Amino acid sequence: xxxxxxxxxxxxxxxxxxTTEEGVGxxxxxxxxxxxxxxxxxxATLFLLKExxxxxxxxxxxxxxxxxxxxxxxxxxxxxxxHALETRRARAFTEEDHAHGDGDPFDGVLxxxxxxxxxxxxxxxxxxxxxxxTLDRAECVAYAQPVVDLVEVYxxxxxxxxxxxxxxxxxxxxxxxxxxxxxxxESQLGGDSEGILESSLSPVMRDLSRRxxxxxxxxxxxxxxxxxxxxxxxxxxxxxRWSSRGDQxxxxxxxxAIPAGLLESELFGHVKGAFTGANRDRAGRFxxxxxxxxxxxxxxxxxxxxxxxxxxxxxxxAFEPVGSDKTVKADVRILAATHVDLHQAIAQKRFREDLFxxxxxxxxxxxxxxxxxxxxxQLTVFLLEEQARRIGRRGMRVTPSGLERLAAYDWPGxxxxxxxxxxxxxILTSGQELSAQSFDLPVGRAVTSAQLVGxxxxxxxxxxxxxxxxxxAVQREHILRVLTLTRGRVYGEGxxxxxxxxxxxxxxxxxxxxxxxxxEGFTAAEDA
Ligand SMILES: Nc1ncnc2c1ncn2[C@@H]1O[C@H](COP(=O)(O)OP(=O)(O)OP(=O)(O)O)[C@@H](O)[C@H]1O
Numbered sequence: 001x002x003x004x005x006x007x008x009x010x011x012x013x014x015x016x017x018x019t020t021e022e023g024v025g026x027x028x029x030x031x032x033x034x035x036x037x038x039x040x041x042x043x044a045t046l047f048l049l050k051e052x053x054x055x056x057x058x059x060x061x062x063x064x065x066x067x068x069x070x071x072x073x074x075x076x077x078x079x080x081x082x083h084a085l086e087t088r089r090a091r092a093f094t095e096e097d098h099a100h101g102d103g104d105p106f107d108g109v110l111x112x113x114x115x116x117x118x119x120x121x122x123x124x125x126x127x128x129x130x131x132x133x134t135l136d137r138a139e140c141v142a143y144a145q146p147v148v149d150l151v152e153v154y155x156x157x158x159x160x161x162x163x164x165x166x167x168x169x170x171x172x173x174x175x176x177x178x179x180x181x182x183x184x185x186e187s188q189l190g191g192d193s194e195g196i197l198e199s200s201l202s203p204v205m206r207d208l209s210r211r212x213x214x215x216x217x218x219x220x221x222x223x224x225x226x227x228x229x230x231x232x233x234x235x236x237x238x239x240x241r242w243s244s245r246g247d248q249x250x251x252x253x254x255x256x257a258i259p260a261g262l263l264e265s266e267l268f269g270h271v272k273g274a275f276t277g278a279n280r281d282r283a284g285r286f287x288x289x290x291x292x293x294x295x296x297x298x299x300x301x302x303x304x305x306x307x308x309x310x311x312x313x314x315x316x317x318a319f320e321p322v323g324s325d326k327t328v329k330a331d332v333r334i335l336a337a338t339h340v341d342l343h344q345a346i347a348q349k350r351f352r353e354d355l356f357x358x359x360x361x362x363x364x365x366x367x368x369x370x371x372x373x374x375x376x377x378q379l380t381v382f383l384l385e386e387q388a389r390r391i392g393r394r395g396m397r398v399t400p401s402g403l404e405r406l407a408a409y410d411w412p413g414x415x416x417x418x419x420x421x422x423x424x425x426x427i428l429t430s431g432q433e434l435s436a437q438s439f440d441l442p443v444g445r446a447v448t449s450a451q452l453v454g455x456x457x458x459x460x461x462x463x464x465x466x467x468x469x470x471x472x473a474v475q476r477e478h479i480l481r482v483l484t485l486t487r488g489r490v491y492g493e494g495x496x497x498x499x500x501x502x503x504x505x506x507x508x509x510x511x512x513x514x515x516x517x518x519x520e521g522f523t524a525a526e527d528a
Contacts (some may be wrong), residue, residue, distance in 0.1 A: 002069070046131065054081065085189060208366065232339075421439055
C-alpha cells in the first residue's frame with residue numbers, strides 16, 4: 001500500500017470527506033472504490049443498525065444483487081457481529097468461527113462456499129454505533145491482520161460521516177422547529193401581516209405595494225431602500241409571503257450587526273477546523289434559506305472582500321463554505337435592504353458597482369413617514385392593535401388632538417418611532433384615550449401651527465448629487481400637513497385655504513391635481 005502514493009493520497013481525501021455534507025454518499029462511493037484497490041473482496045455490504053436489526057442499505061462488488069441490498073439480520077442471532085460492535089474492532093472470520101460460531105450472515109441470500117473469507121467492520125463514532133460493513137470473498141483465503149486494521153480505519157471514517165449526517169439532521173430539525181416556532185410567535189404577535197401596505201392612503205405607497213406584489217412572483221433580486229424604521233423588513237417579509245416561496249424559510253441577516261470577521265461564515269457557513277473555535281461544520285444563512293428567501297439587511301455594511309463572493313453566489317447560486325473547497329448549491333431568492341445611499345458608497349469604493357447593479361434590478365423606495373402623514377390615522381389603529389396583542393392593553397385609541405400632535409411631528413425614526421411613541425403613551429395613560437398631552441414627543445422636532453403656516457423655516461442647503469424633491473412633492477407635503485392641522489377643513493376661518501393664502505377653490509383643484517382627498521375629517525390621498 002505504501003508503495004502507491006496515490007492510494008495514500010486518496011485515503012487522505014477520504015478522511016476530509018468524512019466531515020463534509022456529502023460525507024456518507026461520497027465515502028461509500030469513493031471509499032469502496034478505494035478499498036477495491038487495497039483489499040480484495042467480491043461483496044461489500046453496508047448494514048445500518050435500527051432497533052436491534054441490521055438492515056442492508058448499500059452493496060458493491062460482483063456478488064452484489066437486489067437480494068443482498070434488501071437483506072436484514074437480527075443482531076441477536078449473530079453473536080460475532082455483536083461482539084465486533086461491542087469491542088469496536090474489525091474482525092476477520094476463519095474456518096473455525098464458521099464451524100463453531102453463528103451462521104453466515106448471507107445464508108439464504110448468497111451461495112458462498114463454506115469457509116470463505118469474510119470480515120466484519122464496526123461503524124462506531126463517539127457514543128454511537130451506526131452499523132457494520134461486511135466484506136466477503138468467494139475464496140477461502142483469510143484476510144491478513146494489517147488489511148483488517150486498514151479496513152477498520154475506513155469504517156471509522158464512515159462512522160464519522162454517519163455521525164455528521166445524523167448531527168446535521170438533528171440540527172436541521174431543530175432549525176425547522178425554531179423556524180416554525182418563530183413563525184407561530186410572529187403570527188401571534190401580528191408580525192406576519194403586511195401591515196398597512198396595500199391599504200395605504202398614500203399613492204406612493206400604494207404604487208410601491210403594487211410593484212412589490214408584481215415582483216414577488218419572480219425570483220428577481222429586490223433592493224429596498226428607505227430611512228431607518230420605514231418598514232423595509234416588513235416589506236421584505238411581505239414580498240416573501242406573496243411569492244411562491246412563501247411556505248419556505250425566510251431568513252434575514254443584518255450585515256451591520258455581525259462583526260466583519262464572522263460575516264463570511266454567517267453567510268456561507270464553515271467546515272470543521274476552518275478557524276479556531278470551528279469545531280464542527282455549520283450551515284450559513286444561504287443554506288438555511290434554501291428554497292426560500294434571504295434578506296440581507298444593511299447591505300451597505302457588507303465588507304468589500306465579501307461582496308465578490310456574494311456576487312458569485314447570486315450569479316451561480318453556488319459558493320464554498322469557509323475552509324472548504326467544495327462547492328455548495330443553494331436556491332435562494334435575495335432581497336437586500338439599505339438606509340444608506342449606495343451610490344455614494346460606490347463613489348467611495350466601499351461598494352462594488354457590479355454587485356449594486358445585480359441587487360438593484362428592481363429597486364423599491366419606502367417613503368419616510370413625514371411624506372405619508374395621511375396614513376397616520378390608519379397606522380395608529382394598526383399599531384395599537386398589534387401592541388394590544390403584545391402587551392394586552394386593548395381598546396386604546398388616539399383622539400383627534402392626539403392625531404394632530406402626531407401629524408405635526410417629523411418622525412425621524414419613522415414607523416418604529418411611531419410604534420414606540422404609541423407604546424410609551426399607552427403605558428403612561430390610565431384610560432383608553434391618547435390625546436395630545438399623552439405624547440412626550442421631542443419639542444425640537446415638532447412643528448407648531450405657527451411654524452407650519454406663519455413662518456417659513458430656512459430649508460437645509462442642498463448638496464450636489466443629493467436627490468432634489470420636486471416642487472409638486474413639496475407642495476403636496478405642505479398641503480397635507482396643513483390639512484392635517486385643520487383636520488381636513490378647507491373652507492372658512494382657520495381652514496386650510498385661509499392658512500395657505502389661497503382661494504378654497506384653488507386649493508381644491510390643486511389638491512385634486514396632487515392626489516389629495518378629504519376623508520372623515522382627516523386628509524387622505526386619492527387614487528393616483
Ligand atoms: N406597512 C406597515 N404597516 C404597519 N406597521 C409597519 C409597516 N411597516 C413597518 N411597520 C412597523 O414599523 C416598525 C419598523 O419596521 P421594520 O423593522 O420593517 O423597519 P426597517 O426599515 O427594516 O428598519 P431598519 O432600517 O431599522 O432596519 C416595526 O415595528 C413594524 O411593525
